[in-house]
Amino acid sequence: xxxxGAGAATPSHASMVDTDDFDLSRLLNHRxxxxxxxxxxxxxxxxxxxxxxxxxxxxxxxxxDSYESMYSPGGGLRSLTGTPASSTRLSFEPHPLVGDxxxxxxxxxxxxxxxPLGTIAAVDSSSGEVLNYDQVFVxxxxxxxxxxxxxxxxxxxxxxxxxxxxxxxxxxxxxxxxLGEGAMPASFKVLxxxxxxxDTLAADFGESAIGRVAPADSGFWWIILLRAYTKSTGDHTLxxxxxxxxxxxxxxxxxxxxxxxxFPTLLxxxxxxMIDRRMGVYxxxxxxxxxxxxxxxxxxxxxxxxxxxxxxxxxxxxxxxHALSYHMRTYFWLDFHQLNDIYRFKTEEYSHTAVNKFNVxxxxxxxxxxxxxxxxxxxxxxxxxPARMDFRWFALGNCxxxxxxxxxxxxxxxxxxxIEERWEDLIGEMPLKICYPAIEGHEWQNVTGCDPKNTxxxxxxxxxxxxxxxxxxxx
Numbered sequence: 001x002x003x004x005g006a007g008a009a010t011p012s013h014a015s016m017v018d019t020d021d022f023d024l025s026r027l028l029n030h031r032x033x034x035x036x037x038x039x040x041x042x043x044x045x046x047x048x049x050x051x052x053x054x055x056x057x058x059x060x061x062x063x064x065d066s067y068e069s070m071y072s073p074g075g076g077l078r079s080l081t082g083t084p085a086s087s088t089r090l091s092f093e094p095h096p097l098v099g100d101x102x103x104x105x106x107x108x109x110x111x112x113x114x115x116p117l118g119t120i121a122a123v124d125s126s127s128g129e130v131l132n133y134d135q136v137f138v139x140x141x142x143x144x145x146x147x148x149x150x151x152x153x154x155x156x157x158x159x160x161x162x163x164x165x166x167x168x169x170x171x172x173x174x175x176x177x178x179l180g181e182g183a184m185p186a187s188f189k190v191l192x193x194x195x196x197x198x199d200t201l202a203a204d205f206g207e208s209a210i211g212r213v214a215p216a217d218s219g220f221w222w223i224i225l226l227r228a229y230t231k232s233t234g235d236h237t238l239x240x241x242x243x244x245x246x247x248x249x250x251x252x253x254x255x256x257x258x259x260x261x262x263f264p265t266l267l268x269x270x271x272x273x274m275i276d277r278r279m280g281v282y283x284x285x286x287x288x289x290x291x292x293x294x295x296x297x298x299x300x301x302x303x304x305x306x307x308x309x310x311x312x313x314x315x316x317x318x319x320x321x322h323a324l325s326y327h328m329r330t331y332f333w334l335d336f337h338q339l340n341d342i343y344r345f346k347t348e349e350y351s352h353t354a355v356n357k358f359n360v361x362x363x364x365x366x367x368x369x370x371x372x373x374x375x376x377x378x379x380x381x382x383x384x385x386p387a388r389m390d391f392r393w394f395a396l397g398n399c400x401x402x403x404x405x406x407x408x409x410x411x412x413x414x415x416x417x418x419i420e421e422r423w424e425d426l427i428g429e430m431p432l433k434i435c436y437p438a439i440e441g442h443e444w445q446n447v448t449g450c451d452p453k454n455t456x457x458x459x460x461x462x463x464x465x466x467x468x469x470x471x472x473x474x475x
Contacts, residue, residue, distance in 0.1 A: 102151075105144060109156070110136055112190050113199050116156045117163055119144045135187035135204070138164060138218040139274055143470040145225055149232040157229050158238060163201065164188070164222055165247045172205040174212060179205055182254035184218035186276075209276065216272040216288055219251035220295035227298035239302045248299050249313055255292065256316050264323035265289050274396055275434070275460045280447040283385040286397030289328055290380075294404035296321050328380065328406055331358070334391070335378030335414060339369065342389075359387045366391055368437055372425070377418030378411065382435070393418075393426065393436040399471040430464040438462030 108119040118136035145157045167188060172179035185203040192199055206214035226248075230239050238244060261267060266289065270282040273291075281287075296317050303310045334342075343365060345356040369391050379398050383390035402412045419426050426433050438456035439447055448454045454461040 105147065108144075110190055112159075112163065112201065115159050117190070118156075118160045135189045136160075137187040138184060138215070139186075139221050140467075142221050142225055143467055146228060146470060149228060154229060154233045154235075157225065161222065161226055161229060161238065161244075164218075165243060167201065167203045168247055168250065170203060170205075172207075172214075174205070174207045174214070179214055180250075180254045182219060182250035182252075183214055184222050184251070186215040186218055209271075211271045211276075211278065213269050213271040213276070215276075216266065216268045217274070217291050219254070220288075220291040223248060223251060223295040223298050223302070224291070227302055230302065240304055242307075244302075245304060245307050245310065248302055249309060251295070252299055252313050252317065256313075256320060264320055264327050266292050277451055277454060277460060278448050279435075279454060279460050280390065280439075281383065281394075283383045283388065283390075286332060286380050286382050286394050287400070288397075289324070289332070290397045290400035290404060290406055293321070293324055293328070293406045294400060296324070297404060325406060328401075329408060329411065331384050332380045333378060333411060334373070334381050336373050336375050338378070339365070339373055358384060358389070360389045361387065364389065372422065372436075374418065374421040376414075377421050378414040379418050380407070380411075380415075393433075395426070395432050395434055395465075395468050396471060399468070403471060428464065430466065432465055432468040434460060434463055434465045434468065436462060 105119060109116045110118055110120055118141045120134055120136060141160060145160065148154070148156045164184060167185050168181075168183070172183055183205055185205050186209055188201050188203040190199055191202050206212055209215075226239055226244065230236055255266060263284065265284040268282065268285060268288050270278050270280065273281070273285060273287050275281050275285075275287070300314060300317050300321075303314055305311060305314065341355075342360060343362055345360060345362050347356060347359055347361055349356055349359070372393075379393055380401055381389055382392040382394050382397070398407075398415050401407045402415060407415060422436075425436055438458075438461045440456040444450070444454075444456065444461070448461070453459050456462060
């Protein structure tokens with residue numbers, strides 16, 4: 001591509017910004033630029049209205065009604081993704097593979113004291129034999145939980161929510177360090193004592209995980225799943241119990257705690273989310289920020305305004321949502337026009353009026369990006385921090401950004417346009433690539449530490465994850 005060639009021809013001692021005669025926008029078809037300021041799907045007014053509706057004495061029920069009227073145009077029965085729900089559960093003939101999938105899913109169920117509690121991570125689809133793991137991973141159970149809810153089996157999800165909430169109350173230590181009260185486990189397993197006939201739970205908060213990293217996403221997934229359960233069943237009693245209200249507050253307190261951060265995004269370690277091995281996602285990964293945003297919105301709906309301590313939490317949530325949505329839509333968003341701006345960035349700007357606020361060096365733009373970025377489309381980059389922008393595409397973070405309305409309507413359409421334009425790269429024969437592109441060579445050695453499981457196009461390094469299709473929402 002011409003843009004890549006221009007970058008390669010620039011002398012090593014010269015900055016790309018010196019090539020003023022070259023403008024990437026010449027390659028565009030004069031399409032209108034996405035305006036993140038005017039188009040906001042979760043804007044200041046709507047956030048304020050939501051919060052005030054909770055404070056005006058109508059209680060949680062009125063609060064929910066306000067939310068639904070604002071974000072479900074047309075009213076009526078709607079699904080979690082905002083599309084009209086079917087009047088009958090089986091209004092079409094399912095594919096035969098659906099039955100096989102349900103059989104495999106049920107064989108993966110783990111029971112605790114006679115009650116189904118969750119699904120284990122890996123099961124052989126033909127024999128039902130447990131492969132490698134006997135753990136119920138919080139993040140991995142979410143797609144299964146949504147399937148159980150849609151199939152009219154909410155008790156399995158309710159058991160899971162209650163048991164993981166119970167585990168949150170355990171003392172959590174790694175060596176001599178105590179984790180925060182709000183931390184949720186990455187996984188747990190059921191220990192059976194056949195002699196005594198007793199089942200016990202054993203949780204992992206990171207002390208047994210590879211790399212000893214605590215999960216930053218488990219609490220977010222728990223809140224999101226609690227909201228999905230409440231929405232699907234219409235049962236608000238579970239979420240309104242003092243135990244669940246306290247669990248939400250603990251998670252929110254841990255995430256909203258004040259520190260030395262200058263950004264509204266959450267600072268995370270490598271391996272703290274679905275990509276739970278070293279893959280260079282340390283800092284402010286898009287997956288965590290999108291889940292954080294979604295859990296903030298869900299928590300705002302689940303918390304009872306009249307409960308002790310909730311009013312202050314809700315005010316802090318609204319404030320954080322304002323800042324987080326602006327930050328993500330402004331600094332994480334990348335389309336062809338923004339790429340052109342970054343290509344021409346000046347560096348070392350020391351002032352409040354700096355355009356290049358993160359001091360991103362134009363020479364750090366990878367060559368593959370010029371061929372990958374179409375004139376129609378865009379996405380949220382993987383990470384933004386001082387002097388570092390991870391331009392890789394991460395599927396889960398971008399899809400959740402659409403589901404949570406972190407992406408504006410225009411940005412959501414641009415993400416789907418990008419997937420359509422780069423279908424072979426991002427979907428391929430076996431959907432869905434977890435990230436793109438895969439890293440290899442010296443970069444793979446430096447980023448992953450020579451991880452043999454994350455060689456190029458494997459596992460977290462550009463591997464195919466059909467399970468991610470659960471979060472893909474058609475336009």
